Amino acid sequence: MTSKAIPDASNFVKGVDTSFEVILGIIFFFLIAITATMIYFVFRYRKERNPVATQIHGSVPLEILWTVIPTLLVMVMFYYGWMGYKPMKEVPDDAFVIKSVGRMWNWQFEYENGKKTDTLYVPLNRAVKLDLIALDVIHSLYIPSFRLKQDLVPGKKQMMWFIPGREGEFDIFCTEYCGLRHSSMQTSVIVMPQDKFDSWYIDTTKTVPLITDKPGALGLIIVKKNGCLACHSLDGSKLVGPSWKALFGKTETVVTNGQTREIIVDTAYVINSVYNPNDDVVKGFNKGLMLSYKNELTEDDIGEIIEFMKTLK
Amino acid sequence: MSNHAHIDEHRDDEGAKTGMWIFIFTELILFGGLFIVYSVYRYLNPAAFHLAAEELDTFIGTVNTVILLTSSMTIAMSVSAIQYQNKKLTLILMGVTILLAVVFMVNKYFEWSGKIAHGIYPGSPTLMEASQGEILFFGLYYAMTGLHAIHIIIGVAFIAYVMRLVVKDEVQHDNFTILENSGLYWHLVDLIWIFLFPLFYLIT
Amino acid sequence: MHMSDTVIQNHEPNYLEYQGRYKGIFAWIFSTDHKRIGLLYLYSMLVLFSAAAILGLLMKIELIAPGKTIMDAQTYNSFFTLHGITMIFLIVVPGLPAVFGNFFLPLMIGAKDVAFPKLNLLSWWIYIAGAAIVLSSQFFGDGPPDTGWTFYAPYSFRTGTNMLPAVTGAFILGFSSIATGINFIVTMHRMRAPGMTWMKMPLFPWALYGTSWIQVLATPIVGITLLMIVLERTLQIGFFDPALGGDPILYQHLFWIYSHPAVYIMILPAMGVISEIIPTFARKTIFGYKAIVVSTLAIAFVGYFVWGHHMFTSGMSGTALYTFSILTFLVAIPSAIKIFNWVATLHKASIDIQTPFLWALCFLFVFMIGGLSGMVLGALSANVHLHDTAFVVAHFHFIVFGGTGYAFFGALHYWYPKMFGRMYDKGWANIGLAVFFTGFNTLYLPMFYLGMIGMPRRYYDYVEEFHGPNIVSSFGAMLMISGLVIIITNLVRSARKGEIAEADPWKGKTLEWTVASPPPLENFAEIPVVTKRPYDYE
Amino acid sequence: MEKEQHTHIVKYKTYVFVLIALLLMTFTSVAITSLNLGPYTVSAALLLAGSKSLLVLLIFMHLKFDKKFYSIMVGGVFLLFASVIFITFLDYLYR
């Protein structure tokens, strides 16, 4: 559909683009023909050239003609649209399943062997099925080059599937408005040949990074993978949540059950903030935006995050 | 016709009635939106709706139905009464309608406060423990009967206003469209209840 | 009905001069005269339109380059929200009926006023109250709302911003819309001049008739839906919150059950205006009067059943998907019929090319682009790719701004001499139109392309790939605004300085041209008796 | 505008009969639900509610005595609403 369109980027590109082109052909014909007729009439029958109008009240055959023909044409359009769409709902049984989670405002992909990434890796020429889960509000996973889009609705199981046909990296956007950083909810899908994909898939060293001497390095990785930085800045600027700069050890004003109080940010407080974000809501911020990470993060993980926070002086 | 004020007070009884009917359609559709929500959630949670409906008291519901139907009759009769030029009867019938409406509201009050005393109200801890279907059922119960109750209050106000006009002889046997319209409004309230009743009280 | 030669030269005060019980501004804001109410709406809307349009311009400036240009993301999000709410709920939905419907419906059917003049004034007051409440959301609380005009659940009750006033305001506006609808329907049923049978009624009133029914029968749905959002936010009643068992997709159903018919509330009166302008300047009766009437009613009716095309990617059932897709295609047919009849009217006409006619021609062109791009969106597979991209934004600006907006300006230029008794400068009007039209296409055509290559809508920031077309588009916005400034300045200036207009400057044949310009207070000294069809040039 | 005369006066007796019919139907529907007819309970209750509302519309609200035009409008509105519900359920029934 675009100048850079890759006809086999996925198995759906052809169906979608065909329907698009058929419709485009029909509508361009009408647009040009009608505009041309209109301009011709205005030119030919302007007052100067045709001082007296001929009164014509209508014509039943003509009305029938221009009702029936467009009706047939729109049915053609419907047909192509439907044919291009139908395969999108017919998933092959042997598809490679990846759990895809959308939350404000990042993506996470979980593979069957437990690997988790924020970029989608898929094998070339193999049916891939994404199980789509939204944790907070509606998001929508959109891969323009694949001509694919599906909303992720909280509380509802959705899926999409495709067979990638070209090696390379393609954009993924979130196309359902989901708040402040909706437009930054981007990532990409990386298509690799099966053998390359396999070695990537088996390689677990990537998920257990080398523990460097630098304190907090592991914490930073955990933070990145869970998308905390979508809401928390490290440099003191205010995003959706409070900045983490010099957070640990500072005195924070929070609202607990409607009561305003002061507390010192210590380990227990951070753990509780991550597990039950709505217990103590930092003054000046909104309740309900941060979700609990009870199922995602262990206390050890949070310990690493705290190590990382301590480095942010 | 030279300098006198702009005449906008032309009288058109049929037009006023048409307007009232169209307004009634908008009210029906307003409730219609809630009925759509109700039917979808009922379809998705049949068991929970069943269970939740047991909580409601069919007896109070039936009594209130009888009350509303009777009040609907009295207001309809008042239109005949004014046409027979029986002012006193008209006023009595309208008064009875209002009285019945008040009884309805008193019943409603006891019903609601009973529920609330049991800890069943939107956002209550008891309800939050319940299944999602039950939360939806009671959410809809409060929203729909609440909106209906607001309509009762508006209807009573409307009828009371028309009663004043009858007293002042501004509504008479040859000029009673506004009485008819207040009656139409009251029947609308009745009409909605006719559906609310089985949907909430009788699906056990 | 030929009364153009017997215009009543009375010395009664016209509606602009008349002084009643109140003086000064009160003579306007408490007037029940349909003409004054029409102008009240016109002025309120011009102010609101300018405000919302400037938000649009600022958004375009922001989008001229990726990353932050002049505002941050939160501001951008609240801008398109307010822009969308204002444009839709405050301008294009009420727009044509409230301004031109109020002013011209009674004149065109030979009545002295609408059926319920007091209710009519009340509608305006409700409108102002609703507008004030919507706008108040900007100034207090936790910041301007940021949900988009669609208020999708569950985001709309998760966000911490000031949602309640926006939603409540939109809810209140619904009553204004409903009251106007009721008023118009009854007016047309009860107050047509003697002899004006339904099939002798002009097409603008017909369009208003269809529109009014949609207003009356669809608006309550959005009313109750918004009310549910309010209850959900304040009382924790779980209507749409998945955590409480609600279904967010049901919210979308309810929202679009209203909001799709609402797009026909916007376009039907616009089509009505075009059906008036074309025969007048073609000096020719309209081609296929009955076909146009029938297609008006058909659009109003079928338009109720296509709402699902806004939800093709939301995860509806397959059955619903293809039903909605087929119905979407079918609803295009009546629009097509109208286009064909309008063009056929030009055949063997004797066309007087004046500013309103040029607006009508431009309308036809941009409306076709907007409507035909709707065909692309109605096709399931193309929609999956294009949904929620800039393509949709281009579609609806072409059809909402290009359709309703152009018709609004066309109507303003057409009826201006009747409303104000003066003529604008035709030269400047045409120059303004030319600049505006060029800018319009430069602004929105690139957005079709952006959508095709995958740029999502409601995007504050975008990847480098989308930069080029965005520059062109932003440039177009500035060009278009220059055009608008010329147009509006010309109109504002001419209201005082323009030459005096005669009663029937365009040689129109409908009843409003038979009275003086500006019309006398009571419209008709004597109610006319209609014997002929509306566009009778024989 | 000429003024139409409301000529038809409904007799008190008619209203009383209608009320009796309405009450009977109410009690029937209460009785039916305690019988437990399974899935038919709801349809029976709704059917009765439908007949009740028809009576209210025709007699109490005078549709029977008014111009046809009112009945057509009311019918149209109910039809429209039914179609909207039907189409909404095309989604939920086939998910």
Ligand code: HEA
């Ligand atoms: C005035 C308002 C208006 C009007 C009249 C229309 C008219 C139409 N609209 Fe549009 N639409 C909107 C306003 C409008 N729309 C808005 C505001 C949105 C976005 C909402 C949001 O998400 O914020 C939207 C979104 C929208 C979508 C959803 C896109 C998405 O989000 O995925 C779709 C999908 O089907 C659609 C389709 C159509 C169709 C088929 C018509 C048809 O009625 C068009 C009919 C007209 C023609 C077809 C042209 C004239 C005919 C001819 C030239 C003859 C030849 C024709 C043929 C042979 C077919 N519209």
Ligand code: HEA
């Ligand atoms: C009537 C409807 C209407 C109109 C006319 C417009 C007009 C404009 N819109 Fe609008 N737009 C919408 C309805 C409309 N829009 C809707 C419904 C949305 C969706 C919102 C959502 O997503 O929720 C939207 C969204 C939207 C977006 C998408 C945001 C996004 O998805 O990221 C953008 C971006 O560029 C935009 C831009 C513009 C621009 C530049 C104009 C310009 O054309 C405006 C130009 C006009 C002017 C600037 C006028 C200036 C005039 C004066 C200064 C005159 C002075 C006055 C007097 C003297 C009296 N609009």
Ligand code: CUA
């Ligand atoms: Cu996630 Cu937009």
Ligand SMILES: [Cu+2]
């Ligand atoms: Cu639509």
